[in-house]
Amino acid sequence: MEKKTCLECGETFNGRADKKFCDDQCRNLFNNKNKSDSNNLMRRINNVLRKNRRILMELSPNGKAKIKYSQLAESGFNFSFHTHQYNTKKNTTYFFCYDYGYLKTEDDFIVIVKDNKES
Numbered sequence: 001m002e003k004k005t006c007l008e009c010g011e012t013f014n015g016r017a018d019k020k021f022c023d024d025q026c027r028n029l030f031n032n033k034n035k036s037d038s039n040n041l042m043r044r045i046n047n048v049l050r051k052n053r054r055i056l057m058e059l060s061p062n063g064k065a066k067i068k069y070s071q072l073a074e075s076g077f078n079f080s081f082h083t084h085q086y087n088t089k090k091n092t093t094y095f096f097c098y099d100y101g102y103l104k105t106e107d108d109f110i111v112i113v114k115d116n117k118e119s
């Protein structure tokens with residue numbers, strides 16, 4: 001037995017080396033909190049990605065469009081999040097939010113494309 005500090009309540013208790021909590025209640029509290037924290041993070045990011053996709057979709061009714069960069073920036077689009085990226089042979093990079101992708105051109109335009117592949 002050795003002195004341990006509970007990860008949930010911070011109380012010291014006597015326990016085996018692998019014991020992290022003073023009792024079951026503290027263990028459950030700690031584990032549930034951590035689970036919901038990561039769930040909240042994932043939900044928040046998923047919401048951003050869905051919103052990004054919706055904005056791209058609305059700005060390109062035909063699945064293809066060229067708009068001003070400022071128009072996308074002002075729409076509430078979050079440039080920090082995307083699902084994947086695609087590098088073309090011309091060395092430009094499309095950033096995708098699910099099936100909708102965009103490319104920023106040097107003259108401050110945004111080209112929106114829709115990936116029609118079912119993959």
Ligand SMILES: [Zn+2]
Pocket residue numbers: 006007008009010011021022023026
């Ligand atoms: Zn405790």
